[in-house]
Amino acid sequence: MTLSARIGLIIAAALIVLGAAAGALAWRPSIAAIEPPNPQSFDPELVRRGRQLVALGNCTDCHTVRGGQEFAGGLPVVTPFGTVFSTNITPDPETGIGRWSEQAFQRAMKSGVDRAGQHLYPTFPYDHFTHVTDADDRALYAYLMTRRPVNAPTPANHLTFPYDQRPLIAGWKLLFLQRDEVTPDPAKSTVWNRGAYLVQGLAHCGACHTPRNALGAERTTASFAGGQAENWVAYALNAASPAPVPWTEDALFDYLRNGWQKDHGVARGPMAQVVNNLALVDDDDVRAIAAYTADIFGPPAAGRIQGAEAVRAEAAKPQSGPPQTSASTSAPKASGPDSNEGAAIYAAACASCHETGRALPYAGVDLHLSTGISAPDPRNVANTILYGLPARNGERSPIMPGFAASMTDVQVTALLNYLRATFSKQPPWSNIAQTVADARQAQAAFLQTAAEPPNIAIHTAPRGQP
Structure with missing residues (x-):
């Protein structure tokens, strides 16, 4: 046998061994199906706790398509690798998790593997859910298994090769999945430790607020340094925050509790x-x-404290004169070929809400306080101008009309330039026209994908728990 032939055999043998090792790494056994449990078998208090945990995990919004039934899945999640659709997590025995045992549910939460042994894409944030305790997983399972079952097959994912090959996820997990629990810090308070458990685990805040690497994993060296979700910027939750007024614990509590805060405005987008x-x-x-x-x-x-006081003082000044001239007396004035157009648009479309002097949440925030306008990326402001703040069904809530149908891209660009120059001390944004075009395209793509919810049939059998 020649030397080249022997080398070829060695390489072939090595590839076979590597392939076998990869197969062993990727393979997971299925877990036996069960008969759907009787909803009455779950402790009502456990179900109540599960309801709160589901809310903390934002499970409803990720697993409910627009216009569809709760937890029936089908929501498109757009990634750099293609679109992944959320799955049906109702207790339907055919298309949902009705035949999943608690063991199977725990494995999905902690390892990202479904009942059949198939690796789940990390759009399901099990890289955070692996930190959730067994007790909390039990409560989540109890709540979901007492919901109304919905027969709704999950649409096929739209992923490019090789990302459509699920066995590769095993390699991703080997590189990036940490299965350790959140360890309490004895030097910190009970409240702080509870917050650490929730933020790092079920609430998975870092999934949006941490930048990701080329393989879609969170960059652990830049935790909470800012990220993105659904073409919205998730601002940094550290000293790099662009908020004109620094966040405090009380301000964060008010914002998370009420959806708005006087120094920071109203929650919008995925938030x-x-x-x-x-x-x-x-x-x-x-x-x-x-x-x-x-x-x-x-x-x-x-x-930053001094800057915040200056911004508060500017926002507290009484408004006088025409809106386009009363917007700011100390901030740099807008300049450039579209500054007059931007000022006119602001006066006609924005000032009547943002310069009333009325308190939040039923008036527009004073734009000197806007994190979006002071941020390095104009996406959130562009999205808000185009699509507004929709009213919540059946509730009193702050609203803002969207101007996507009444403003051209050129007009939105002019308005963004004016807002940045008038209400912020930051340098001008670049590539605004492209940002506006991308915002329209992202919304159109989402509506096209989500407009047709899957065929849904609701089982009429009562499920016991409301």
């Missing part, structure tokens, strides 16, 4: 869904999240 869910959560847990997050922010530097 609005988060605070809607937190309305179902006890004050103690919301306070714990606020306490832990405030510690991540850390105490503001002296310069």
Whole structure:
């Protein structure tokens, strides 16, 4: 046998061994199916606790398609690798988790593997859920298994090769999945430790507020340094926060509890869904999240405190004169070819709400206080101008009309330039026109994907728990 032939055999043998090792790493056994448990078999108090935990995990919004039934799945999650659809987590025995045992549910939460042994894509944030205790998983399982079953097959994912090969997820987990529990810090308070458990685990705040690497995993060296979700910027939750007024524990609690805060405005985009869910959560847990997050922010530097006082003073000035000239007396004035157009649009469309002097949440925030306008990325402001703040069904809530149908991209760009120059001391944004075009395209793509919910048939058998 020639040398080249022997080398070829060695390489082939090595590939076979590597392939076998990869197969062994990727393979997971299935867990036997069960008969759907009787909803009455679950302790009502456990179900009640599960309801709060589901709210903390924002499970409803991720697993409910627009216009569809609760927890029936089908919501498109757009990633750099393609679109993944959330799964049906109702107790339907055919298309949901009705035949999942508690053991199977625990494995999905802690290892990202479904009952059949199939690896789940990490759009399901099991890299955070692995930190959830067995007791809390038990409560989550109890709540979900007492919901109304919905027969709704999950649409096929739209992923490019090789990301559509689920066995590769085993390699991703080997690199990035940490299965350790959140260890209490004895030097910190009980409230802080509770917040650490919730933020790092079920609430999975870092999933949006931490940047990701090329393989879609959170960059652990930049925790809470800011990220993105659904074409919205999730601002940094540390000293890099662009908020003109630094966040405090009390401000965070008010914002998470009520969906707005006088120095920071109204929750919008995906964050609005988060605070809607937190309305179902006890004050103690919301306070714990606020306490832990405030510690991540850390105490503001002296310069930031002085800057915040100046911004508050500017926002407190009584309005006088025409809206386009009363917007700011100390901030740099807008300049450039579209500054007059931006000022005119602001006066016609924005000033009547944002310069009334009325208190939040039923008036527009004074834009000197806007984190979006002071942020380095204009996406959130562009999204808010285009799509507004929709009213909540059946509730009193702050609203803002969207101007996507009444403003052209050129007009939105002019308005964004004006807002940045007038209400912020930061340098001008770049590539605003592209940001506006991307915002329209992202919304159109989402509506096209989500407009047709899957065929849904609700089982009429009563499930016991409401």
